Amino acid sequence: MNQKADQVLKSATQLSRRALLIGFFQIGIIVALGARMRFLQVKEAQKYRLLAEENRINVHLLPPARGIIFDRDGRIIANNVPNYRVIMVRENAIDVDVVLEQLQKLIYIKPTDLDKARKQIKRRSAFVPVTITENLNWISFAKVAANAPALPGISTEVGLSRIYSQKENLAHVIGYVGPVSDHYLERTKDPDPLLQIPRFQVGKTGVEAQTEQQLRGTAGHRRIEVNAVGRVMRELERAEGKPGAAVKLTINSEIQNFALERMDGLSASAVVIDCESGDLLAVGSSPSFDPNQFVRGISSDAYNGLRNNVFGPLRAKAVQGTYAPASTFKMVTALAALENGVIRSDETVFCPGHLDIAGTRFHCWKRQGHGEMNLADSIIQSCDVFFYTIGQKVGIDKISDMARRFGLGQHHDLPLSAISRGVAPTPDWKQRSFDKGWLLGDTVNASIGQGYVLASPLQLAVMAARLATGRTVRPRLIQNIDGEVMPLGGGAQLDVDPVHLAVVQKAMFGVANTKDGTAFSKRITTQELRMAGKTGTAQVRRITAEERTTGVIPNEDLPWEKRDHALFVNYAPHDNPKIAVAVVVEHGGGGSSIAAPIARDITLFALTGEIPDLKHYPTELRNQIKREQKKLAPRLIDWSSVGTSGRAKT
């Protein structure tokens, strides 16, 4: 063999050697791959099978329909309407901006909504659905749904949204719903899984919040098989939830509506209570707000507008507001004195216009004095000196004890938010609260419902109902929940001598029906509707001695926030009490001139069920009333626009 052939042979052997080398290297790699496959598929199979199941099956909660809230006549107050929304999953949208642009060609999207959605899209994970816009009408919704295939990442969804068809009318009573707060979720130990649903709405205030458990219902669920993009392939299992309970309130929407409109333009509140059952027929605070704004998400401008309004539209004044009951408290002082034998009903006290006690001069509202006064006259004419005198004698403990019997300083358990307890003061209480001892002057002030005494309009209405019936009427706001009737608030006989009570009742009748009565001009003339009541004017500032010498500045000349609160409590008909009413007008001025006419009109409306006929008013007032009614009538709700439960009016 020549040298070349030798070299060829050598190269062939070298090639074979290297080929085998590479071959073994390849086999080595294949073995490594096989080992890894065995590890994944045999050793770790269980783990990955579990992960595959998780991938495949999603459990979706089915939010139950929230319970509907009705008024006593079956009128719908809070209902659910389908909420058509458009949502986007960023992951599936190829170009978010392009898709949004195309979407805008189809439907109008509010720029604020769009900004909000854009921010969320950026912030949230790519696979989390973000609501672009909601509360669409059917046409817009259908447009988007039909074009969804051409809009990658966009899909449509129907949820339920809360709607308050009576808008402002019952805002303070039912409150509103809103998305559950993170704070709440953290605070709650074992939160309902429903709360984890994004945008799930829970009651925030009022009845919506207080009966949340009953209204919410229980969640259903469905197990669905989904693919990687979250598209539902099929439903494996479905369990329907239980819708929330229907809540029927004791409120009469019409009376509520009339009361609110009657207080229009004032910072005021009114409570109407059924004397027999304790049913609250109206719990109105003016001005009010539209709770629907909160459901949809209120703009910060609108919210600040509500917050900064000095009339406090967000405050449920009827139950949250506390005021010095002023002269409306005099019945309590009178009964405390009568019951404790401090004074007899025929005993008189001389009123010179003021009383000096422990070096301080306490004035009567009537500077020149009332002269000789018995108990009935002192209520009718609201003589302060009489009550200074008997109040001093009976003492604060007895007065406050009587006040508590009438529900003042007591907590009325109602499904409402932030109910005020008010104050029926005692020396102990003052020591605890202010670290100061009780002074005789405090008792004197308390005897005419000033000083430390505080009561809410609700408490005043309950007081009036108890005065009217002599029973411990308890307020009730919910008639039934899903047919389960709540206990009536009629209550037992009050621990007060009926004879003494009759004296006071007669005096209250006199207030509104005798010439000397402070509310005589606001009387109801129709025999069987006549009311018994009491005026009150709560001073919110201190009148100095200098001012008294130069003359007390009239309310009209004071800035609004320094004017007196006007109060009026009454019940009617006086001889067969059906309803009791309390009206408080913040900084309204005199109880007789401002609060009494409102209470009178509400009373008439509640008793007759219509805008009061002019025949119920004194002749000299009829023209003025007619003008007022003409202005008020068009503002009342058109009830044909509000749905009912379909049941007959009760």
Added chain:
Amino acid sequence: MNYLEHNLSATPVGLHKILALNWPIIFLLATISGGGFVMLYSVSGGDLERWAQPQMNRFFMGMTFLFIVAMAPIWFWRNMSFLAYSIAFFLLVVVEFIGIAGMGAQRWVDLGFMRLQPSEIMKIALVLVLAAYYDWLPLARTSKPLWVLFPILLILAPVFLVLRQPDLGTSLLLIMGGGSIMFLAGVHWSYFATVVGSGLGLVLAVFQTRGTAWQLLKDYQYIRIDTFLDPQRDPLGAGYHITQAKIALGSGGWTGRGFMQGTQSRLNFLPEKHTDFIFTTLSEEFGFVGSISLVALYTLVLIFCIASALSMKDRFSALLTLGIGITFFLYFAVNIAMVIGLAPVVGVPLPLVSYGGSAMLTLLLGFGLMQSAHVHRPRPKYK
């Protein structure tokens, strides 16, 4: 060994050539492709028309090519090799300018009846041209620097174009395939040691300087490398595909969930389920038994290639056969390593199984060349 020592007349002619084909390899290729049809039918959810049918058509077209190519004598193909390389290179340049973009890369040229991926053709053309080069090059010059530089240029020129598409997977396959042929041809090992050594050194330098004042890359680039190496860091982003693939693979267990029962792929959790990630569907539905069987089939093809090459007496045939075998190996090894999480995700199809015409045709064409070499190999004169 001299050609004179071979019995050239023993080389089969006419229809005898068909009998002389390496039939075991053909059967193996058909079996693997058949498995591919089954998988494509499964991932399409039982829709034959969608992927399985076109794939079958391509398979038969490819098989026809294989037989035609196998019938032509191997020295014809040797003479054609530089032309083949030039055409493939020209097509790559064409892609650069008028290619069709898809999946974020520009890889295809439209030939009217099919979309062609020139980078796939280049894989075979490169093997051809390198085999021809080393057949032509006198042995003494094999390790001379200048003669080593030339094949390196032959490799890097198409790699440069493919990288621009960008297609990292194919680039790596070209480099590894070409490098392997150079190694087989007898290029001195010190060249390989130098390349591998300096490569490792560079990687080491990059990582060692991290966190120091003179680090070689920017921080965000390091983070990218981290995610590239460990996709689990970002399970819903870059790591999503590989995580889902591992779940599919692992949930198959020993025997799998059964044909068409794979929830991962049927429910679209798997990316590229009919192309690069089809191995996961196979593993999910047929389990470890199914997946290891496929690997065994691939390995058999490889072994038959090496065996055939070892029996070949001329350099071109041997290098070509080994080169085809290596290319085939690189395809399935990189693809499987990628889906089982041993290698970063680069776009490499599972040979003969993944849906795709160019890879199927190219591979069958390559095996046609290998068969030609097998059929026309010189037989010894004396037994």
